[in-house]
Amino acid sequence: MEQLDDLMDKLNSDKFCAVTVYDRETSKPIFRNVTHEQIKNEYGTAEEFFEKVFADGYKKLTLQEKRKNGANAFKIEGDPFDVSFGKSNEIEEKPIAKRKKKKKMKSGLMGLGMTEIFDLKLQAYDRAELARKLEESERENKELKAKNEALNEEKLQRRYTKESNDSLNNMLLGVVKQAPIILKGLGFNVPVEANGLGVASTDDTENEAYSEVKKSFLEIIKTLDDDTITLLQVIYQKINENTENNVFSQELFQLLQQHQMLV
Amino acid sequence: MFVESAFITREFREEQIPILENVTSLCVVNKGTSIAQVNGVLIYPTQKQILVVPDGTYSKVQLDVIYTDTNNSKKGYTPKNKILLIYKKLI
Numbered sequence: 001m002e003q004l005d006d007l008m009d010k011l012n013s014d015k016f017c018a019v020t021v022y023d024r025e026t027s028k029p030i031f032r033n034v035t036h037e038q039i040k041n042e043y044g045t046a047e048e049f050f051e052k053v054f055a056d057g058y059k060k061l062t063l064q065e066k067r068k069n070g071a072n073a074f075k076i077e078g079d080p081f082d083v084s085f086g087k088s089n090e091i092e093e094k095p096i097a098k099r100k101k102k103k104k105m106k107s108g109l110m111g112l113g114m115t116e117i118f119d120l121k122l123q124a125y126d127r128a129e130l131a132r133k134l135e136e137s138e139r140e141n142k143e144l145k146a147k148n149e150a151l152n153e154e155k156l157q158r159r160y161t162k163e164s165n166d167s168l169n170n171m172l173l174g175v176v177k178q179a180p181i182i183l184k185g186l187g188f189n190v191p192v193e194a195n196g197l198g199v200a201s202t203d204d205t206e207n208e209a210y211s212e213v214k215k216s217f218l219e220i221i222k223t224l225d226d227d228t229i230t231l232l233q234v235i236y237q238k239i240n241e242n243t244e245n246n247v248f249s250q251e252l253f254q255l256l257q258q259h260q261m262l263v
Numbered sequence: 264m265f266v267e268s269a270f271i272t273r274e275f276r277e278e279q280i281p282i283l284e285n286v287t288s289l290c291v292v293n294k295g296t297s298i299a300q301v302n303g304v305l306i307y308p309t310q311k312q313i314l315v316v317p318d319g320t321y322s323k324v325q326l327d328v329i330y331t332d333t334n335n336s337k338k339g340y341t342p343k344n345k346i347l348l349i350y351k352k353l354i
């Protein structure tokens with residue numbers, strides 16, 4: 001309504017003002033570039049001009065304000081807007097009016113509103129707090145990275161040590177597993193299918209926990225003299241020695257192979 | 264007469280808040296995790312409320328805050344009572 005009133009005022013007073021009227025139903029122009037002069041001469045006033053348009057049966061219109069720019073040239077002035085003529089000349093211009101109002105609200109305010117100021121203050125406060133948090137997190141991150149690196153190093157070191165220990169143990173286990181064959185070579189009666197060697201205390205022969213192999217070994221021990229037992233002990237200790245390079249085990253292994261005591 | 268004014272931003276964790284003098288406008292922001300009831304106005308976590316609108320006057324403001332736990336039964340959860348006051352006062 002306001003827009004139409006404004007336009008009519010302009011058409012009545014401004015000699016350069018003109019209007020193009022489109023029919024919204026057919027999207028075709030009904031009047032093209034009707035100037036202030038034409039309206040004044042032919043209709044008298046802009047109000048009467050629009051009354052005439054309504055009387056012609058056009059009810060839904062789009063109006064585009066124009067401005068005379070030279071002898072026969074016109075330039076577009078502002079946005080087009082819709083008007084609908086009803087019984088009481090009611091004008092529908094809701095979407096455009098809304099947009100206009102918003103624009104007016106924005107441009108009408110001088111400076112920031114209190115809410116915006118509070119928001120800005122809050123943002124400024126948050127910024128300081130976030131900056132502090134970021135600094136803290138970065139420091140913590142750095143510390144954790146350093147810690148992680150140290151732990152990784154430690155892990156690698158442990159793995160390396162474990163690997164070397166494993167290889168040594170495997171070697172010794174291999175030798176120990178061959179012990180029955182070694183003993184067989186020394187003239188003892190040990191079952192060939194034996195796959196382990198246990199050190200048993202002499203008093204527990206009746207213990208059910210001992211395997212047959214162990215029991216038979218204990219029986220053998222009973223028949224041996226102390227010197228032989230000591231010798232066996234020394235040999236076992238030597239085999240079981242935790243040195244990096246167990247020369248004795250290796251040489252014994254070679255010797256057993258040489259005498260074909262190993263299967 | 265020209266009167267100088269300043270914006271002040273302060274954080275409070277207690278229920279007792281000192282009396283604020285010459286306040287022209289005041290906004291309360293709930294920065295904690297519990298519901299704050301400031302002079303009868305409920306403010307939920309992260310929400311803000313303008314309690315004194317700028318209308319050209321100034322006043323003495325006493326704020327009473329009651330914190331209500333949101334009953335969050337998460338493990339290791341401890342409610343945080345914290346409000347932020349942003350206000351403008353004459354100096």
